[in-house]
Amino acid sequence: MHNRRKGLLKYFSLAAGSILLSLWLPHAAFAEPVPVDSLLPERSEKEIAAKWNQWMKNAHDAGDGAFAEIPSSKSPYRAGKLKDGYLEKGLNAANFYRFVSGLPADLVLDESLNRQAQHGAVTIAANGRLTHNPVQPEDMPQDFFELGEKSAGSSNIYWTTSGTDNVLVRSVEAYMDDSDSSNIDRVGHRRWILSPQLKRIGFGLAAASNGKQDGYYSAMQVFDQSREGQLDFNYILYPNKGAFPLDVFEGNQAWSVHLNPSRFQQPELSDVRVELTRLSDRKTWVFDEKTRKETRSSSRSAADGLYFNVDTARYGYTYGIIFRPDETQLIEDGERFAVRITGLKKTDGTDAEIAYETRFFRVEPIEKGQLTGLFPEKAELSVKVGSELKLPAIHAVYENGLSVDVKSKAAYKTDSDKIRIQNGAVMGLKPGQADIVVRYEGRTATLRVNVYTMPAIKDITGHWAEEQIRWAVEREMVKGYADGTFKPNKQVSEAEFLAMLFTLYADDSVIRGMDRTGKPSKSLGVWSDRYYWYAKRLNLDVDKSVMDARRRNRAITRAEVAQIVAGLSGKNYANDDDAIRFLLNMGFSSGKTSATVKGYAGKDRLTRAEAIVFLKNLQDQGFRLTFRPTAITVMTENEKKGGLPDRTVKVTYQTDRKLIVRGAFAEAANRTIKVEVHASTQDGEHIETLQTKGDAYGNFTVTFERIDADDASIYVSTRDDLAYYISAKPGQSAIVMY
DSSP: OEEEETTEEEEOOOOSSSEEEOOOOOOOSOOOOOOBOOSSOOOOHHHHHHHIIIIITTTTOOTTOSEEEOOBSSSSOBOOEEOHHHHHHHHHHHHHHHHHTTSOOOOEEOHHHHHHHHHHHHHHHHHTSOOSSOOOOTTSOHHHHHHHHHHHTTEEEEEESOOSSOHHHHHHHHHHHOOSTTTTTTOHHHHHHTOTTOOEEEEEEEEEOSSSSOEEEEEEEOOOOOOSSOOOOSEEEESOSEEEEGGGOOTTSOEEEEEOTTTBOOOOTTTOEEEEEETTTTEEEEESHHHHHHHHTOHHHHHHSOEEEEEOSOGGGSEEEEEEOSSOOOOOTTOEEEEEEEEEEBTTSOEEEEEEEEEEEOSSOOOOOSEEEEEESOSEEEEEBTOEEEOOOEEEEETTSOEEEOTTTSEEEOOOSSEEEETTEEEEOSSEEEEEEEEETTEEEEEEEEEEOOOOOTTOTTOTTHHHHHHHHHTTSSOOOTTSOOOTTSBOBHHHHHHHHHHHTTTSHHHHHHHHHOOOOOSSSSTTHHHHHHHHHTTOSOHHHHTOHHHHHSBOBHHHHHHHHHHTTTOOOSSHHHHHHHHHHHTSOOOSSSSSHHHHOTTSBOBHHHHHHHHHHHHHTTOOOOOOOSSOOOOOHHHHTTOOOTTEEEEEEOTTSOEEEEEEOGGGTTSEEEEEEEESSTTOOEEEEEEEEOOTTOEEEEEESOOOOSSEEEEEEEETTEEEEEEEOTTEEEEEEO
16 A cells, blocks of 8 residues: 655555554656665674664663553543653664664654654554554544654554563564565665664554554654765665674575665666575575566565565665575574675666675574474475475474574485485475485484375266366365265365365465464364464464364354455454355355355355365455454445445456456545556556546446556555555456455
8 A cells, every 4th residue: 555645655565463564755766876885884793792782682671661651542542652761772773773784873862753653653553453544533633633644654663462572672673674575575664764864763652452453553753864964875785794693683584785876776677686695505596587576476485485676666765675595594603695786787877786795693692502303394295296396494493492494504315216306396206205304413304205196086077166176186285085086075174174275375474474483283183283273373263173173073164164264354253144245245255056145055064176166266366364353343334235345455357458446445435536557567667547436335346458567556546645556467366455
């Protein structure tokens, strides 16, 4: 979503878990480059350690609490005020990150910005969700809202469930990480904090307990250009050249280079090439346009794997080159990396190259202790003959509980002729089973690999769901039986449905995030424990089934499926009929006999064939996983009449290049809505704009007969200064609920 205001174009994005949003500036006038040296200083280990001890050693300690005056996100609203010591720790954290990046570490707190940020935090908390465009609560005074709205539109903002430590420090750490799938393409929060023009900042913090997205909301004012004099620099590095502390950087975080537009021409994705070399073993990662195309098609890559992008929107008044190697979760103390970037041009049109070396160290060494075990993320793999499958993460667990992925540093060996190991992947050669022995630091683990050909299934030829069943079997969502049958009309259990669903979305960033941050509990010690662990963490209503095998194995009803899908769409309906209406309205189901609540047949049981067709349709319709809220979702009058939920856009981009944009915005009821389509390229070429009028509920549909773009960016403007962003590729549907 982005907001145009006072000539500035701002784009917003959400991250999962702890959530934060960032802002963009537009493609401004072309400004060009010159490389070789950054002109910013390297910091020594001694200097960094001194600043760490001064600013960060006890930074997370909340001391005697956050508030000098407690804010209120309910009527009567109060902005509140943070304690000076609490604020100072947030300031120190921001200055530390600037210091290690070679920038002036002299940011100051501005009382007027602190006050503005407090209003912003309260206003966002009152909305119960992260947004740069908060809606004014009916009982909020106009002057309070106006200041809060101003803050929300000019801050990095963040949300977390816990306020026991210093939330401001934690928010700065999250902004500087910026490597989740929602933010890695531009690392905008990071670039604002490392802005060469930044001098004055302000922080705000407020709690929300309105049953929506409860927790703590913070705002950090970063739209500042008050630094006197112009900083002489060619580019900013994160992590910086020379010594850099692992205390604030992990191997799954993105590297970024921020180019000065007055020294460099706007970089082109098609021209830029980055080589990153780990000097200990000379392993080299190459990032270029091909890498970008590969990572755009993989949600797993965006979440925690190989990544590359060139961003020319001027976050922090710089261009951004962002790259992340895969398989480097464990960076050792003393490890060195060399970086070489080519394909750049100075403002005078001459070629430019950047080359530097980063040496990682720890200010506070971690005593890992002995390696206690080596555990593959998946102990058993299945690969089709002639196909290739990436090897799973290999977790090394130490005495102190530290668990890191050592996939790129482990050794792999097999004596089987059924598989071949190459470039971090295993290829299937012959049907059968094979073992891979993994070795690291004297420990071993075994990976079992099942190599298969597509099975011949006896009883689906001519079945109405034959095509979808073969699709599911090929993706290993479901298997046939030992006698060669599939039994498509056999009823499916709750456990089986959850297994199919979470297997289909195994590469979704939400599932990958849960896999990284915990291990499935073995509640019953059976195969379905993993899927109930996912369901429980996503707040699905499965408490009774978690410890009851009989409930897991009973046939699931279509109404129960509706509640699961609605929950994973971020809804919590009190009754089944509303959940069914939601599925029908979103296009996630067309019903059993008709697209009505009655025609959906909620009490009927679901068969194996129906479950597969249902799940394939979910994927085709743009369904993505999210967390089920704790508060009950109230269905609007518009939804009861067949409309989409408020502030929802659904795009269907057909293979014939017809593009259909459908949405619902109560704010646009009986008002003109403008829909713009651009190519998702560096220059964002404008393709076509259409206008329509929202009905009495703000529903609209716009059809573009032909859009010639391999990747389309769609902007839905409900007023002159507010637009919502969504993208899609031919043959895809996409949904965003803002």
